[in-house]
Amino acid sequence: MDFESFYKDKRVLITGGLGFIGSNLAIMLVNIGADVTIIDSLDKNCGGNEYNIDSVKDKIKVIKADIRDKDVIRDAVEGQQIIFNLAGHLSHKRSMKQPELDMSLNIFTSLSLLDACKKNRKGVKIVYTGTRGQYGKIIKNPVDENHPHNFIDVNGISKQTAERLHFLYSELYPQIRVTSARLTNCYGPRHQMKDPSQGFISVFIRKAIDNETLELWGGKQTRDLNFVNDVVNVLLLLGSEEKANGQMFNVGSGVDNTLENFANLIVKLCRSGEIKSISMPEDNAKIDIGNYKADISKLKRLFGWEPKTNIEEGLKKTIDFYKKNKEEYW
Amino acid sequence: MDFESFYKDKRVLITGGLGFIGSNLAIMLVNIGADVTIIDSLDKNCGGNEYNIDSVKDKIKVIKADIRDKDVIRDAVEGQQIIFNLAGHLSHKRSMKQPELDMSLNIFTSLSLLDACKKNRKGVKIVYTGTRGQYGKIIKNPVDENHPHNFIDVNGISKQTAERLHFLYSELYPQIRVTSARLTNCYGPRHQMKDPSQGFISVFIRKAIDNETLELWGGKQTRDLNFVNDVVNVLLLLGSEEKANGQMFNVGSGVDNTLENFANLIVKLCRSGEIKSISMPEDNAKIDIGNYKADISKLKRLFGWEPKTNIEEGLKKTIDFYKKNKEEYW
Numbered sequence: 001m002d003f004e005s006f007y008k009d010k011r012v013l014i015t016g017g018l019g020f021i022g023s024n025l026a027i028m029l030v031n032i033g034a035d036v037t038i039i040d041s042l043d044k045n046c047g048g049n050e051y052n053i054d055s056v057k058d059k060i061k062v063i064k065a066d067i068r069d070k071d072v073i074r075d076a077v078e079g080q081q082i083i084f085n086l087a088g089h090l091s092h093k094r095s096m097k098q099p100e101l102d103m104s105l106n107i108f109t110s111l112s113l114l115d116a117c118k119k120n121r122k123g124v125k126i127v128y129t130g131t132r133g134q135y136g137k138i139i140k141n142p143v144d145e146n147h148p149h150n151f152i153d154v155n156g157i158s159k160q161t162a163e164r165l166h167f168l169y170s171e172l173y174p175q176i177r178v179t180s181a182r183l184t185n186c187y188g189p190r191h192q193m194k195d196p197s198q199g200f201i202s203v204f205i206r207k208a209i210d211n212e213t214l215e216l217w218g219g220k221q222t223r224d225l226n227f228v229n230d231v232v233n234v235l236l237l238l239g240s241e242e243k244a245n246g247q248m249f250n251v252g253s254g255v256d257n258t259l260e261n262f263a264n265l266i267v268k269l270c271r272s273g274e275i276k277s278i279s280m281p282e283d284n285a286k287i288d289i290g291n292y293k294a295d296i297s298k299l300k301r302l303f304g305w306e307p308k309t310n311i312e313e314g315l316k317k318t319i320d321f322y323k324k325n326k327e328e329y330w
Numbered sequence: 331m332d333f334e335s336f337y338k339d340k341r342v343l344i345t346g347g348l349g350f351i352g353s354n355l356a357i358m359l360v361n362i363g364a365d366v367t368i369i370d371s372l373d374k375n376c377g378g379n380e381y382n383i384d385s386v387k388d389k390i391k392v393i394k395a396d397i398r399d400k401d402v403i404r405d406a407v408e409g410q411q412i413i414f415n416l417a418g419h420l421s422h423k424r425s426m427k428q429p430e431l432d433m434s435l436n437i438f439t440s441l442s443l444l445d446a447c448k449k450n451r452k453g454v455k456i457v458y459t460g461t462r463g464q465y466g467k468i469i470k471n472p473v474d475e476n477h478p479h480n481f482i483d484v485n486g487i488s489k490q491t492a493e494r495l496h497f498l499y500s501e502l503y504p505q506i507r508v509t510s511a512r513l514t515n516c517y518g519p520r521h522q523m524k525d526p527s528q529g530f531i532s533v534f535i536r537k538a539i540d541n542e543t544l545e546l547w548g549g550k551q552t553r554d555l556n557f558v559n560d561v562v563n564v565l566l567l568l569g570s571e572e573k574a575n576g577q578m579f580n581v582g583s584g585v586d587n588t589l590e591n592f593a594n595l596i597v598k599l600c601r602s603g604e605i606k607s608i609s610m611p612e613d614n615a616k617i618d619i620g621n622y623k624a625d626i627s628k629l630k631r632l633f634g635w636e637p638k639t640n641i642e643e644g645l646k647k648t649i650d651f652y653k654k655n656k657e658e659y660w
Binding site: 103152153157161 | 426429430433437438441442445479481482483484487488490491494495497498501502616
């Protein structure tokens with residue numbers, strides 16, 4: 001899909017833009033001629049890293065601030081035409097240990113942004129990024145947008161609440177148009193590699209590159225692993241399509257993999273690391289979702305969208321990136 | 331129903347217990363021999379009033395504190411067997427003007443309580459009080475517990491989020507047993523009468539007693555108006571029934587009334603006041619739910635429960651109470 005014509009010279013704000021997906025999105029937007037502003041608090045519980053945007057840093061305005069600060073966000077949204085709202089917290093485990101932190105980082109950030117947009121008289125489009133965690137325990141695969149919400153952690157509830165707030169504001173204040181992309185596990189360059197509580201992918205890749213042992217908990221559970229370029233592609237699509245307004249979309253690769261396959265592939269591509277299977281720790285078993293594969297037929301049906309990257313190709317690019325930039329991520 | 335045997339000598343905590351429903355519940359619990367503690371912050375945005383429990387004040391322990399204070403709530407839940415979680419914020423309109431206030435008063439209070447209960451090794455039963463606002467715009471009357479959530483204000487979302495958190499904690503920590511009562515408009519003695527943003531009922535009664543004009547916005551919309559004694563009765567029932575655990579129940583009077591009928595009845599019983607119909611202010615029309623009647627068949631089916639008070643009888647008691655205690659509520 002060609003988004004150049006839509007985003008050229010558009011004023012775009014990315015909350016959480018120093019993070020994994022946000023920075024990849026920012027780089028792509030700069031490349032297609034958008035006027036990009038990033039706002040990011042670099043909260044230590046999230047995944048921000050200034051190096052993520054190093055290659056385009058002279059072409060982006062970066063505001064290092066917390067969007068819960070009403071004065072800051074009021075100025076930041078001024079004149080913006082499209083906002084990608086990626087600021088937030090995603091650690092399932094930390095959300096159970098520090099539920100107030102999770103709730104505040106997910107709900108109060110969005111509330112502050114939405115409240116600021118109420119005053120934007122020219123109208124703004126917001127792309128919210130939700131998560132498969134909003135479905136919780138999976139009872140039917142592949143998972144479509146109508147799957148019930150069987151929450152198994154505070155994070156799923158806080159992300160769902162924030163999404164609900166987006167749609168409420170877009171109904172009450174028609175100048176705010178909203179769409180939501182519910183993401184699954186993403187991998188790719190610019191993911192944080194230090195905090196193991198933010199998902200197994202970065203842990204596996206780091207350990208393999210360091211020639212250490214990847215601990216597989218069980219390993220037979222399946223996940224839908226999505227390369228970040230494909231995710232960025234969907235977000236740009238949804239930001240440009242008025243038909244997406246008022247709707248949520250499951251985003252995925254269209255393929256599921258067992259964690260065992262995934263770990264084996266990483267070790268093979270890295271040519272280092274080894275795998276050890278252990279049973280799942282009890283704390284994690286409680287908040288495990290079962291298997292997950294996104295049903296992406298709604299994206300296909302409405303927009304003809306399909307992911308482009310197979311997992312081997314995506315992982316190669318990812319591992320190359322971290323091997324070259326190890327000192328910035330380790 | 332006879333709850334005496336169940337509640338006698340039981341240790342019961344009521345959050346928001348100086349408020350309208352909480353205080354009526356506390357008085358009933360004292361009368362049937364429970365060991366009652368109230369915790370209430372007397373937040374000016376809520377409905378607390380120390381006079382509400384004046385008649386039983388020597389038989390109740392009152393903690394004036396905010397349950398978001400982790401140290402306070404940890405001590406307060408210690409040894410409690412049943413907790414009625416009534417602390418919260420209910421103004422629909424204020425929730426749109428001060429969304430962070432609404433979210434914090436509804437979500438962070440519950441989160442703090444639940445987190446404290448995780449550590450309660452002997453087990454505790456929590457009765458959460460939700461609201462018809464969790465359904466938002468009504469598409470089908472009477473409204474059962476599976477009605478979709480078409481949120482029309484921040485308050486509906488915050489109450490839904492808090493309810494979800496209760497059920498999540500009860501699934502993850504089986505020593506916490508939870509049931510939720512989704513209430514409709516309640517009336518009766520001990521309601522606050524000063525803040526018009528907390529619903530039309532107290533506004534109507536106050537104006538009629540003061541021989542002023544009751545402004546009807548339209549007036550043809552219907553509501554399910556529930557006398558507080560019947561609400562207290564349901565809460566006691568749900569607190570005592572293990573069969574209610576893990577479930578939510580719509581609570582109502584079983585009868586709907588137009589606001590016009592309700593206003594006329596108040597004026598008739600007060601023998602003062604007059605009614606003027608005007609069209610609904612735009613801000614309120616946006617967040618109006620349409621008509622509402624609770625489907626209370628689940629309560630009937632499982633427990634044989636039925637409301638006992640007809641509206642004329644309930645309103646008579648209510649008006650008598652305020653005429654006698656005007657100086658404490660005006």
